[in-house]
Amino acid sequence: MILLRSIVFVIWFYATMAVWGLAYMPLVAMGREKYIWHAMRGWGKATLWGLRWICGVRISIEGLEHLPQGAALIASKHQATLDTVLPAQFVTEPVFVVKQELIGMPIFGFYMKYGMIPIDRDAHAKALKDMLRAARIVIAKGRQIVIYPEGTRQDLGAAPDYKPGIAALYKDLGLPVTPIALNTGLVWPPSGIMRRPGHVTIKVLPPIPPGLPRADFMRTLEDMIESESQALLPPDKRHSVAP
Numbered sequence: 001m002i003l004l005r006s007i008v009f010v011i012w013f014y015a016t017m018a019v020w021g022l023a024y025m026p027l028v029a030m031g032r033e034k035y036i037w038h039a040m041r042g043w044g045k046a047t048l049w050g051l052r053w054i055c056g057v058r059i060s061i062e063g064l065e066h067l068p069q070g071a072a073l074i075a076s077k078h079q080a081t082l083d084t085v086l087p088a089q090f091v092t093e094p095v096f097v098v099k100q101e102l103i104g105m106p107i108f109g110f111y112m113k114y115g116m117i118p119i120d121r122d123a124h125a126k127a128l129k130d131m132l133r134a135a136r137i138v139i140a141k142g143r144q145i146v147i148y149p150e151g152t153r154q155d156l157g158a159a160p161d162y163k164p165g166i167a168a169l170y171k172d173l174g175l176p177v178t179p180i181a182l183n184t185g186l187v188w189p190p191s192g193i194m195r196r197p198g199h200v201t202i203k204v205l206p207p208i209p210p211g212l213p214r215a216d217f218m219r220t221l222e223d224m225i226e227s228e229s230q231a232l233l234p235p236d237k238r239h240s241v242a243p
Contacts, residue, residue: 057195060199
């Protein structure tokens with residue numbers, strides 16, 4: 001039964017992406033940027049509806065009082081594709097740092113190209129410079145940058161692997177960083193089509209103030225996200241986050 005429901009949900013997920021994506025594509029192509037987030041929010045609501053009524057997944061969002069207003073940096077744990085859909089439900093105009101290869105995807109890639117910050121991870125130093133340049137433009141418009149410091153989806157038991165991109169943004173932009181912990185991997189694994197019933201939580205944590213030395217910032221960010229994400233897991237799924 002779980003497999004059948006998962007297949008139905010995957011069909012629903014991509015079908016609704018096509019509906020919402022195609023509906024707003026002409027407006028976005030004409031430069032009306034606000035419709036990027038109209039499309040994202042509409043598709044996100046459809047995704048949450050499908051998760052609830054097809055797969056039996058409930059979602060809670062905690063810590064909204066910690067959300068920044070205006071230009072901001074948000075750093076999130078990344079366990080599932082769901083993590084890239086949800087922020088548009090509670091962040092006003094999220095701009096995601098994404099892998100450049102996503103631009104090649106039908107419909108979804110269009111929005112990544114027009115509204116997000118794509119980076120070529122193989123370009124190394126150039127990718128970092130391009131990301132910082134694009135981030136300054138986004139922040140100047142008063143928007144919120146969402147970045148996944150580990151760069152890719154991680155299994156529940158995977159050891160943390162935080163990349164330096166978030167530290168570069170933190171130093172260059174001089175902004176606080178708001179961490180997000182989550183446990184979406186309990187219902188939506190990094191790969192495959194299985195979507196398991198359950199209750200998952202996305203938790204917005206207090207911001208890390210600007211100006212910390214790089215090593216202190218990275219240690220604080222990792223400790224906050226990992227400890228809170230682990231606390232959201234059942235005991236048998238947790239691993240040690242001790243240094």
